[in-house]
Amino acid sequence: xxxxxxxxxxxxxxxxxxxxxxxxxxxxxxxxxxxSTISAPTETRTAVTLPGTMFISQHGDIxxxxxxxxxxxxxxxxxxxxxxxxxPGSDAILAVLRTDAFSDVYMIDAGGGAVHKLSHxxxxxxxxxxxxxxxxxxxxxxxxxxxxxYDSPKTQESYQIDFAVWQGxxxxxxxxxxxxxxxxxxxxxxxAVPLAGGGILYSKYQISSGQVYSRLAVQKDALAEPVxxxxxxxxxGQPALSPDGASLAMVxxxxxxxxxxxxxxxxxxxxxxxKPRTLINNCLCAAPAWAPDGSGLAYYAPADxxxxxxxxxxxxxxxxxxxAAQEVTS
Amino acid sequence: xxxxxASRHRRAWRRKTLLGLLVAVGFALSGAxxxxxxxxxxxxxAIRDTGHTxxxxxxxxxxxxxxxPGEAAAAAPDPSVGSQPFTVLLLGxxxxxxxxxxxxxxxxxxxTRVDPRTRHVVMLSIPRDLYVPLSSGxxxxxxxxxxxxxxxxxVATVERxxxxxxxxxxxxxLLGLVNLIDKIGGVDVVAxxxxxxxxxxxxxxxxxxxxFQRVAVLPGPQHMNGIEALExxxxxxxxxxxxxxxxxxxxxxxxxxxxxxxxLGLADLPDVASAMSNDFSTDxxxxxxxxxxxxxxxxxxxxxxxxxxLPPDVSSAFVGSQDVLMPNWELILAEVRxxxxxx
Numbered sequence: 001x002x003x004x005x006x007x008x009x010x011x012x013x014x015x016x017x018x019x020x021x022x023x024x025x026x027x028x029x030x031x032x033x034x035x036s037t038i039s040a041p042t043e044t045r046t047a048v049t050l051p052g053t054m055f056i057s058q059h060g061d062i063x064x065x066x067x068x069x070x071x072x073x074x075x076x077x078x079x080x081x082x083x084x085x086x087x088p089g090s091d092a093i094l095a096v097l098r099t100d101a102f103s104d105v106y107m108i109d110a111g112g113g114a115v116h117k118l119s120h121x122x123x124x125x126x127x128x129x130x131x132x133x134x135x136x137x138x139x140x141x142x143x144x145x146x147x148x149x150y151d152s153p154k155t156q157e158s159y160q161i162d163f164a165v166w167q168g169x170x171x172x173x174x175x176x177x178x179x180x181x182x183x184x185x186x187x188x189x190x191x192a193v194p195l196a197g198g199g200i201l202y203s204k205y206q207i208s209s210g211q212v213y214s215r216l217a218v219q220k221d222a223l224a225e226p227v228x229x230x231x232x233x234x235x236x237g238q239p240a241l242s243p244d245g246a247s248l249a250m251v252x253x254x255x256x257x258x259x260x261x262x263x264x265x266x267x268x269x270x271x272x273x274x275k276p277r278t279l280i281n282n283c284l285c286a287a288p289a290w291a292p293d294g295s296g297l298a299y300y301a302p303a304d305x306x307x308x309x310x311x312x313x314x315x316x317x318x319x320x321x322x323x324a325a326q327e328v329t330s
Numbered sequence: 331x332x333x334x335x336a337s338r339h340r341r342a343w344r345r346k347t348l349l350g351l352l353v354a355v356g357f358a359l360s361g362a363x364x365x366x367x368x369x370x371x372x373x374x375x376a377i378r379d380t381g382h383t384x385x386x387x388x389x390x391x392x393x394x395x396x397x398x399p400g401e402a403a404a405a406a407p408d409p410s411v412g413s414q415p416f417t418v419l420l421l422g423x424x425x426x427x428x429x430x431x432x433x434x435x436x437x438x439x440x441x442t443r444v445d446p447r448t449r450h451v452v453m454l455s456i457p458r459d460l461y462v463p464l465s466s467g468x469x470x471x472x473x474x475x476x477x478x479x480x481x482x483x484x485v486a487t488v489e490r491x492x493x494x495x496x497x498x499x500x501x502x503x504l505l506g507l508v509n510l511i512d513k514i515g516g517v518d519v520v521a522x523x524x525x526x527x528x529x530x531x532x533x534x535x536x537x538x539x540x541x542f543q544r545v546a547v548l549p550g551p552q553h554m555n556g557i558e559a560l561e562x563x564x565x566x567x568x569x570x571x572x573x574x575x576x577x578x579x580x581x582x583x584x585x586x587x588x589x590x591x592x593x594l595g596l597a598d599l600p601d602v603a604s605a606m607s608n609d610f611s612t613d614x615x616x617x618x619x620x621x622x623x624x625x626x627x628x629x630x631x632x633x634x635x636x637x638x639x640l641p642p643d644v645s646s647a648f649v650g651s652q653d654v655l656m657p658n659w660e661l662i663l664a665e666v667r668x669x670x671x672x673x
Binding site for chain 1: 364368514525543548550569570575578589598632638641
């Protein structure tokens with residue numbers, strides 16, 4: 001009886017040992033963050049308190065960041081909310097709601113949460129090519145003129161589909177005039193920034209000698225020839241103009257083998273861009289945005305190779321001696 | 331009496347030793363069983379998907395030196411994944427519901443040379459529309475080599491036309507790529523430009539494999555999951571460069587996968603193997619694949635050279651009822667010789 005008991009205990013121990021080895025090996029797996037392990041920004045306080053209120057999107061939701069705390073705008077989810085931008089002199093913001101086949105621009109009261117749909121880009125029919133995309137909506141200093149990238153004109157018979165910058169008004173129709181004339185089959189013109197004296201600064205894609213690149217361009221009048229600020233070899237995009245209009249932040253990929261970027265800042269006077277200063281080299285820096293008082297520059301970048309994009313901050317980015325980048329979220 | 335007691339004592343000691351040994355072996359076996367259970371998906375995949383042999387010449391009945399440009403393929407070095415440079419043909423297929431079984435085209439063909447000593451890698455994208463003599467006979471687009479004779483024919487066709495020796499191949503299907511990227515937590519990619527496509531094949535949903543869907547990948551650095559990365563590397567209709575642009579994006583995502591793969595260890599193999607189940611095959615043995623993992627981690631981006639065959643290396647033409655790319659072998663072979671020296 002004692003022997004039988006000993007055998008049973010031993011077998012049980014061996015089973016437990018096998019299970020233990022199995023679980024030990026499982027515990028040695030790499031802990032690469034997956035989509036499901038991302039926590040909402042509202043669960044943490046930021047390491048750095050940024051000036052003003054900043055609107056960010058994460059995982060299809062839009063959050064306001066003020067005083068070191070995030071608050072969820074709690075928008076109804078029938079797609080992915082993205083690309084929030086402030087309407088000058090207002091509590092409201094513009095944002096894009098993207099679905100599988102189209103995207104629309106909405107005006108959102110950041111305080112009360114009221115949402116107004118400004119575009120209607122879905123087609124009621126089954127021809128999916130009749131749907132439209134609208135991205136990067138920005139409002140000018142007059143708080144009325146809206147610029148956005150819109151995949152029009154296009155036909156359902158052609159493969160050609162490029163973004164052009166279009167202009168409209170908040171009170172009326174969004175896409176009234178086509179402002180830019182994109183190079184065909186390049187992806188087109190994106191990221192329009194309204195200029196204080198009229199016109200826009202935007203990122204224009206071009207393909208030449210088998211290479212695709214973006215140049216930052218300034219354009220005063222609709223369908224006029226743009227003035228280029230950067231070269232093809234710089235391959236710069238994602239322009240962000242400081243509140244005083246004197247400093248331009250941009251993300252450049254020229255010379256990086258398309259696997260990383262540089263975050264650069266240069267002075268801007270009219271259509272003359274000063275010598276760019278590299279703030280961060282060899283990074284995956286994206287979407288730079290100036291503080292409302294111009295005291296620094298926020299941007300996205302992963303903290304390490306396995307991490308997801310976090311918010312970073314460079315105080316004094318427009319000055320000659322900018323501070324080191326600080327990780328705002330982690 | 332004393333002798334008998336000593337003998338009994340020895341027997342008891344032997345019995346105890348034997349029992350102890352049996353218990354130790356039992357624990358070792360149970361530990362091994364626990365490990366085998368953990369690595370079972372990797373072992374199953376290793377047996378099924380790795381170690382396939384390239385049958386040189388077996389799938390090339392119509393191949394002849396006169397039907398192919400220039401001289402014969404370069405002499406074969408020892409195809410080991412050790413310290414010697416080796417060449418791998420990376421193949422990617424649209425193995426969606428439009429195709430049955432292994433009757434698929436290779437939408438992506440990347441000839442890769444790895445030099446373990448210098449940690450230098452060259453990736454040469456072969457345009458899928460390149461019109462070449464196939465090893466299985468006749469001339470057609472190079473993406474049809476795999477359709478007519480699987481990996482053997484794809485390898486033989488590239489070897490004979492490009493005058494290189496290929497040591498190994500690795501093939502991956504659409505879902506294998508999607509699952510692999512999801513399993514490694516997605517990839518971070520600098521999207522080169524807005525990639526817009528209103529005629530992107532909606533063939534992974536399991537409904538109508540000939541339906542379309544709209545794709546818009548926005549430019550700039552971003553995190554992509556498997557489906558988003560697939561849309562980025564697969565779309566070509568809205569790109570002036572068509573397949574050339576797609577080849578460039580494929581190389582980009584491959585390098586992004588490599589960056590993430592550096593974070594993986596041996597304990598991640600079962601998850602990765604499960605993810606790629608049925609959508610991956612290679613002639614490399616599991617030990618050769620395992621030997622590649624630490625090597626991949628030591629190769630820096632600066633040591634990776636990306637080569638695309640653009641005009642004037644190729645020129646557009648119309649053969650029969652299809653658009654093809656005609657090779658300029660003089661230029662292409664000069665480029666190949668530069669990056670894929672004969673051992």
